[in-house]
Amino acid sequence: MFNKLLKRNTDLVLESGDRSVLISNEAVPAHIAIIMDGNGRWAKKRSLPRVAGHHEGMKTVRKVTKLANELGVSVLTLYAFSTENWKRPKIEVDFLMRLPEEFLTTFLPELIEENVRVEMMGYHHNLPLHTLRAIKKAKEATKDNTGLVLNFALNYGSRAEIVDAVKDIAAQVAAGTLDVCDINEDLISGGLMTKDLPEPDLLIRTSGEVRLSNFMLWQLAYTEFWFTETLWPDFNEDSLLEAIEIYQKRNRRYGGLKGDEVK
Numbered sequence: 001m002f003n004k005l006l007k008r009n010t011d012l013v014l015e016s017g018d019r020s021v022l023i024s025n026e027a028v029p030a031h032i033a034i035i036m037d038g039n040g041r042w043a044k045k046r047s048l049p050r051v052a053g054h055h056e057g058m059k060t061v062r063k064v065t066k067l068a069n070e071l072g073v074s075v076l077t078l079y080a081f082s083t084e085n086w087k088r089p090k091i092e093v094d095f096l097m098r099l100p101e102e103f104l105t106t107f108l109p110e111l112i113e114e115n116v117r118v119e120m121m122g123y124h125h126n127l128p129l130h131t132l133r134a135i136k137k138a139k140e141a142t143k144d145n146t147g148l149v150l151n152f153a154l155n156y157g158s159r160a161e162i163v164d165a166v167k168d169i170a171a172q173v174a175a176g177t178l179d180v181c182d183i184n185e186d187l188i189s190g191g192l193m194t195k196d197l198p199e200p201d202l203l204i205r206t207s208g209e210v211r212l213s214n215f216m217l218w219q220l221a222y223t224e225f226w227f228t229e230t231l232w233p234d235f236n237e238d239s240l241l242e243a244i245e246i247y248q249k250r251n252r253r254y255g256g257l258k259g260d261e262v263k
Protein backbone atom coordinates (compact mmCIF):
# COMPACT_ATOMS: atom_id res chain seq x y z
CA MET A 1 0.00 0.00 0.00
CA PHE A 2 2.84 2.36 0.88
CA ASN A 3 4.35 1.86 -2.57
CA LYS A 4 1.06 2.85 -4.16
CA LEU A 5 0.88 5.95 -1.99
CA LEU A 6 4.52 6.74 -2.66
CA LYS A 7 3.84 6.63 -6.40
CA ARG A 8 1.31 9.42 -5.96
CA ASN A 9 4.02 11.48 -4.27
CA THR A 10 7.01 10.91 -6.47
CA ASP A 11 8.26 14.46 -6.00
CA LEU A 12 8.15 14.10 -2.20
CA VAL A 13 11.37 12.93 -0.60
CA LEU A 14 10.83 12.68 3.16
CA GLU A 15 13.12 11.14 5.72
CA SER A 16 10.27 10.74 8.19
CA GLY A 17 8.97 8.05 5.84
CA ASP A 18 5.61 6.43 5.58
CA ARG A 19 3.87 8.53 8.23
CA SER A 20 4.63 11.74 6.35
CA VAL A 21 3.57 10.18 3.06
CA LEU A 22 0.23 9.14 4.51
CA ILE A 23 -0.26 12.60 6.00
CA SER A 24 0.45 14.31 2.73
CA ASN A 25 -2.28 12.27 1.04
CA GLU A 26 -4.88 13.92 3.25
CA ALA A 27 -5.61 17.63 3.49
CA VAL A 28 -2.46 19.15 4.93
CA PRO A 29 -3.22 22.34 6.88
CA ALA A 30 -2.28 25.28 4.66
CA HIS A 31 -1.46 27.50 7.62
CA ILE A 32 -0.14 26.23 10.95
CA ALA A 33 0.28 28.69 13.82
CA ILE A 34 2.28 27.75 16.90
CA ILE A 35 2.51 29.24 20.39
CA MET A 36 5.95 27.96 21.34
CA ASP A 37 5.70 27.63 25.11
CA GLY A 38 7.68 25.88 27.84
CA ASN A 39 11.24 26.97 27.16
CA GLY A 40 11.71 28.28 30.71
CA ARG A 41 10.38 25.07 32.29
CA TRP A 42 12.55 22.96 30.00
CA ALA A 43 15.60 24.86 31.25
CA LYS A 44 14.49 24.78 34.90
CA LYS A 45 14.13 20.98 34.79
CA ARG A 46 17.81 20.86 33.84
CA SER A 47 18.93 23.55 36.32
CA LEU A 48 19.84 25.77 33.39
CA PRO A 49 19.11 29.48 32.97
CA ARG A 50 15.81 30.23 31.19
CA VAL A 51 17.63 31.53 28.13
CA ALA A 52 19.12 28.05 27.56
CA GLY A 53 15.53 26.89 26.99
CA HIS A 54 14.97 29.63 24.42
CA HIS A 55 18.18 28.64 22.66
CA GLU A 56 17.11 25.00 22.54
CA GLY A 57 13.71 26.17 21.31
CA MET A 58 15.42 27.77 18.35
CA LYS A 59 16.60 24.30 17.26
CA THR A 60 13.00 23.12 17.34
CA VAL A 61 12.09 26.01 15.03
CA ARG A 62 14.53 24.62 12.50
CA LYS A 63 13.16 21.05 12.70
CA VAL A 64 9.53 22.13 12.46
CA THR A 65 10.20 24.52 9.58
CA LYS A 66 11.96 21.82 7.60
CA LEU A 67 9.23 19.24 8.04
CA ALA A 68 6.34 21.67 7.48
CA ASN A 69 7.96 22.72 4.22
CA GLU A 70 8.45 19.12 3.12
CA LEU A 71 4.82 18.30 3.91
CA GLY A 72 3.58 21.12 1.70
CA VAL A 73 2.34 23.47 4.44
CA SER A 74 2.05 26.97 2.93
CA VAL A 75 2.47 29.13 6.02
CA LEU A 76 4.01 28.50 9.44
CA THR A 77 3.43 31.35 11.89
CA LEU A 78 5.53 31.16 15.06
CA TYR A 79 4.78 33.32 18.11
CA ALA A 80 8.33 34.31 18.98
CA PHE A 81 7.70 37.44 21.09
CA SER A 82 4.48 39.11 22.16
CA THR A 83 3.84 42.78 22.90
CA GLU A 84 3.48 41.63 26.54
CA ASN A 85 6.86 39.84 26.64
CA TRP A 86 8.63 43.19 27.24
CA LYS A 87 7.60 42.73 30.88
CA ARG A 88 10.24 39.97 31.23
CA PRO A 89 13.66 40.65 32.78
CA LYS A 90 15.89 42.70 30.49
CA ILE A 91 18.49 39.95 30.25
CA GLU A 92 15.85 37.54 28.87
CA VAL A 93 14.37 40.13 26.49
CA ASP A 94 17.85 40.96 25.16
CA PHE A 95 18.52 37.27 24.60
CA LEU A 96 15.20 36.74 22.82
CA MET A 97 15.95 39.72 20.57
CA ARG A 98 19.27 38.08 19.56
CA LEU A 99 17.63 34.77 18.60
CA PRO A 100 16.12 35.76 15.24
CA GLU A 101 19.55 37.09 14.28
CA GLU A 102 21.32 33.90 15.34
CA PHE A 103 18.71 31.71 13.68
CA LEU A 104 18.66 33.65 10.45
CA THR A 105 22.43 33.99 10.27
CA THR A 106 23.01 30.29 10.90
CA PHE A 107 20.20 28.90 8.80
CA LEU A 108 19.68 31.44 6.03
CA PRO A 109 21.62 29.34 3.47
CA GLU A 110 19.48 26.33 4.40
CA LEU A 111 16.25 28.35 4.16
CA ILE A 112 17.27 29.63 0.73
CA GLU A 113 18.22 26.12 -0.39
CA GLU A 114 14.86 24.79 0.82
CA ASN A 115 12.88 27.52 -0.97
CA VAL A 116 11.48 28.93 2.32
CA ARG A 117 10.33 32.56 2.38
CA VAL A 118 10.90 34.48 5.62
CA GLU A 119 8.29 36.99 6.79
CA MET A 120 7.61 38.87 9.99
CA MET A 121 4.44 40.25 11.52
CA GLY A 122 4.54 42.57 14.48
CA TYR A 123 5.38 46.11 15.48
CA HIS A 124 8.77 47.36 14.39
CA HIS A 125 8.91 50.05 17.05
CA ASN A 126 10.90 48.96 20.14
CA LEU A 127 12.67 46.18 18.23
CA PRO A 128 16.46 46.59 18.29
CA LEU A 129 18.13 47.55 15.03
CA HIS A 130 20.17 44.34 14.90
CA THR A 131 16.97 42.25 15.06
CA LEU A 132 15.28 44.30 12.34
CA ARG A 133 18.38 44.15 10.16
CA ALA A 134 18.59 40.34 10.39
CA ILE A 135 14.94 40.01 9.45
CA LYS A 136 15.21 42.51 6.61
CA LYS A 137 18.19 40.63 5.21
CA ALA A 138 16.42 37.27 5.41
CA LYS A 139 13.21 38.66 3.88
CA GLU A 140 15.17 40.18 1.02
CA ALA A 141 17.23 37.03 0.40
CA THR A 142 14.16 34.78 0.33
CA LYS A 143 11.57 37.09 -1.25
CA ASP A 144 11.31 35.11 -4.50
CA ASN A 145 11.08 31.72 -2.79
CA THR A 146 7.86 29.83 -3.42
CA GLY A 147 7.88 27.20 -0.66
CA LEU A 148 6.79 27.56 2.95
CA VAL A 149 6.27 31.08 4.29
CA LEU A 150 8.03 31.14 7.68
CA ASN A 151 6.22 33.96 9.43
CA PHE A 152 7.71 35.13 12.73
CA ALA A 153 5.26 36.91 15.03
CA LEU A 154 7.65 39.26 16.77
CA ASN A 155 6.50 42.07 19.02
CA TYR A 156 3.03 40.98 17.96
CA GLY A 157 -0.21 41.57 19.88
CA SER A 158 -3.60 40.75 18.47
CA ARG A 159 -5.69 43.30 20.38
CA ALA A 160 -3.37 46.14 19.33
CA GLU A 161 -3.57 44.89 15.75
CA ILE A 162 -7.38 44.91 15.84
CA VAL A 163 -7.43 48.37 17.43
CA ASP A 164 -5.20 49.68 14.63
CA ALA A 165 -7.45 48.18 11.95
CA VAL A 166 -10.52 49.73 13.60
CA LYS A 167 -8.79 53.14 13.89
CA ASP A 168 -7.95 53.04 10.21
CA ILE A 169 -11.55 52.24 9.31
CA ALA A 170 -12.83 55.00 11.63
CA ALA A 171 -10.47 57.48 9.97
CA GLN A 172 -11.86 56.55 6.54
CA VAL A 173 -15.42 57.02 7.79
CA ALA A 174 -14.49 60.39 9.34
CA ALA A 175 -12.88 61.47 6.07
CA GLY A 176 -16.04 60.53 4.20
CA THR A 177 -14.28 57.93 2.02
CA LEU A 178 -16.04 54.97 3.60
CA ASP A 179 -19.69 54.42 4.39
CA VAL A 180 -20.46 52.70 7.73
CA CYS A 181 -22.70 50.26 5.81
CA ASP A 182 -19.66 49.05 3.86
CA ILE A 183 -17.77 47.93 6.97
CA ASN A 184 -17.61 44.15 6.87
CA GLU A 185 -15.41 41.21 7.95
CA ASP A 186 -13.25 41.40 4.83
CA LEU A 187 -12.46 45.03 5.56
CA ILE A 188 -11.29 44.19 9.07
CA SER A 189 -9.30 41.14 7.89
CA GLY A 190 -7.70 43.37 5.25
CA GLY A 191 -6.52 45.77 7.95
CA LEU A 192 -4.64 43.09 9.89
CA MET A 193 -0.99 42.10 9.58
CA THR A 194 -2.12 38.77 8.14
CA LYS A 195 -3.98 40.37 5.23
CA ASP A 196 -1.91 38.47 2.66
CA LEU A 197 -2.10 35.11 4.43
CA PRO A 198 -4.80 32.45 4.69
CA GLU A 199 -6.35 32.12 8.16
CA PRO A 200 -4.67 29.40 10.27
CA ASP A 201 -6.14 25.90 9.89
CA LEU A 202 -4.33 24.50 12.90
CA LEU A 203 -3.13 26.17 16.09
CA ILE A 204 -0.65 24.31 18.29
CA ARG A 205 0.31 25.38 21.79
CA THR A 206 2.96 23.45 23.67
CA SER A 207 3.69 23.01 27.39
CA GLY A 208 0.18 22.25 28.66
CA GLU A 209 -1.01 25.86 28.80
CA VAL A 210 -4.48 26.22 27.31
CA ARG A 211 -4.94 29.86 26.34
CA LEU A 212 -4.38 32.16 23.38
CA SER A 213 -2.24 34.84 25.04
CA ASN A 214 -3.33 37.61 22.65
CA PHE A 215 -2.38 35.60 19.54
CA MET A 216 -4.34 36.04 16.30
CA LEU A 217 -7.70 36.42 18.07
CA TRP A 218 -9.60 37.40 14.91
CA GLN A 219 -7.81 35.00 12.59
CA LEU A 220 -8.36 31.91 14.78
CA ALA A 221 -12.18 32.08 14.64
CA TYR A 222 -12.51 28.73 12.80
CA THR A 223 -9.07 27.25 13.44
CA GLU A 224 -8.66 23.76 14.91
CA PHE A 225 -6.75 23.86 18.23
CA TRP A 226 -4.32 21.24 19.48
CA PHE A 227 -2.66 21.50 22.87
CA THR A 228 0.19 19.29 23.99
CA GLU A 229 2.01 18.87 27.31
CA THR A 230 5.32 18.66 25.43
CA LEU A 231 7.63 21.58 26.17
CA TRP A 232 8.69 23.47 23.04
CA PRO A 233 12.36 22.39 23.12
CA ASP A 234 11.18 18.75 23.24
CA PHE A 235 8.68 19.22 20.39
CA ASN A 236 9.95 17.39 17.31
CA GLU A 237 8.98 15.99 13.94
CA ASP A 238 6.84 13.26 15.51
CA SER A 239 4.97 15.88 17.55
CA LEU A 240 4.15 17.85 14.40
CA LEU A 241 3.05 14.72 12.57
CA GLU A 242 0.82 13.80 15.52
CA ALA A 243 -0.77 17.26 15.50
CA ILE A 244 -1.48 17.05 11.78
CA GLU A 245 -2.86 13.51 12.03
CA ILE A 246 -5.29 14.68 14.71
CA TYR A 247 -6.20 17.72 12.61
CA GLN A 248 -6.94 15.45 9.66
CA LYS A 249 -9.48 13.49 11.74
CA ARG A 250 -11.35 16.64 12.76
CA ASN A 251 -14.67 17.47 11.14
CA ARG A 252 -14.51 21.15 10.16
CA ARG A 253 -18.02 22.51 9.77
CA TYR A 254 -17.58 26.28 10.03
CA GLY A 255 -20.90 26.50 11.89
CA GLY A 256 -22.76 24.44 9.26
CA LEU A 257 -23.53 20.75 8.89
CA LYS A 258 -21.97 18.10 6.69
CA GLY A 259 -23.15 14.99 4.85
CA ASP A 260 -25.28 12.71 7.06
CA GLU A 261 -25.71 15.44 9.66
CA VAL A 262 -28.14 17.22 7.32
CA LYS A 263 -31.34 15.27 8.08
Ligand code: FPP
Nearest residue numbers: 036037038039040041057058080099100103
Ligand atom coordinates in the same frame (compact mmCIF):
# COMPACT_ATOMS: atom_id res chain seq x y z
C1 FPP B 1 7.54 31.01 25.85
O1 FPP B 1 8.15 30.12 26.73
C2 FPP B 1 8.46 31.30 24.77
C3 FPP B 1 8.83 32.54 24.37
C4 FPP B 1 8.31 33.77 24.96
C5 FPP B 1 9.82 32.71 23.32
C6 FPP B 1 9.72 31.75 22.20
C7 FPP B 1 10.95 31.82 21.40
C8 FPP B 1 11.58 30.75 20.89
C9 FPP B 1 11.09 29.38 20.99
C10 FPP B 1 12.80 30.91 20.13
C11 FPP B 1 12.44 31.59 18.84
C12 FPP B 1 13.40 31.37 17.84
C13 FPP B 1 13.54 32.18 16.82
C14 FPP B 1 14.33 31.72 15.69
C15 FPP B 1 12.96 33.53 16.78
P1 FPP B 1 8.35 30.55 28.23
O2 FPP B 1 9.66 31.22 28.37
O3 FPP B 1 7.19 31.38 28.68
O4 FPP B 1 8.36 29.16 28.97
P2 FPP B 1 7.81 28.88 30.43
O5 FPP B 1 6.32 29.10 30.39
O6 FPP B 1 8.19 27.46 30.66
O7 FPP B 1 8.50 29.82 31.37
